[in-house]
Amino acid sequence: MSERIGDYSAAERNKRPIFEALVEHLSQARAVLEVGAGDATHARYALERLPHCVWQTSEAPGHHRRLVAALADSADHRLPRPLALDVRAAWPAGPYDAVFGANVAHIMDWAAVEALFAGAATVLRPAGRLCLYGPFLRRGETPRPGNATFDAALRDRDPAMGLREIEALNALAQQQGLVALDDIAMPSDNRLLIWQKSGDRSF
Template structure:
């Protein structure tokens, strides 16, 4: 079996790292949901040696991720674990959670379950860093995102570019608030959700 490889993961790893690295300075253990090929995990764990980067995905993806992890031989990159938002969740503890390009693949109900699971895992103040394309009030960031959304829905009617209005509703139910909304290359965004502490206001003001 050859290592799986996504050109897009190779292209976006540097801009994603530039955003997440300064926000993970005090985190010591992170869960990645939907590690895909494992490319991101190797790149990020190499750059963030203070942080144990725990890959996870549905069982059928673990062998490919394992090839990247085994080859990297990083002390802070343990073997990948199974995570299905519909059933199996790890116990933790985790200081932070990261996920890239998963929300538009999952069904809307599964996205809600992902937020609920993250809310259970994170400690007060913990961050959920979510990367991908998003829209607001049904309005897309670009024509390319309109076309991408249409392609996703033709392929699988349950998938599609997710609306921030829905995500904020799921987050609120999970005890999370939107702390930052960061524009990224190629009409993507990194959404930084924070687990509310006791006494926090229900919503966070997004950055512009």
């Protein structure tokens, strides 16, 4: 079953399978921007699994202070200072080899999801990758019970939230010059979706 909003223990449980899948796609990446880094669980694990990467964390302005505090408490200075990032506003200059987000699309309204894809396309290098992990729906298919319950709970909390259809995300990606590259089944009815920016450069 999918995680509750703000359930950082879920990030701890899921980091290993996420990075088992990510390592193949980011084996040569040198700069990664994480959107919605939470308490930096994934960022700290990235130091182990992708030590060649500069892993730049970011959070929405309203949650940025909590991320800064989490990194300060970890006493690990190998990660750059986290950025405050409103996906609908200005993005960092980049360029990045990848943009990664875990459990972000379903807590954003649709306009923010659109801005996420547009912003990622702007800061990615040619052939860079947008990687989103979380629960998603597939058009025409009945969702698994856990995802159906989670989707209903999100929409009860805020009608603008909710699990996103993979087909709708692929359409957004195409508008921004991103091509669907991989769709990986993950534990607990989650998926890792990966899109690649057009261009000949490899990293």
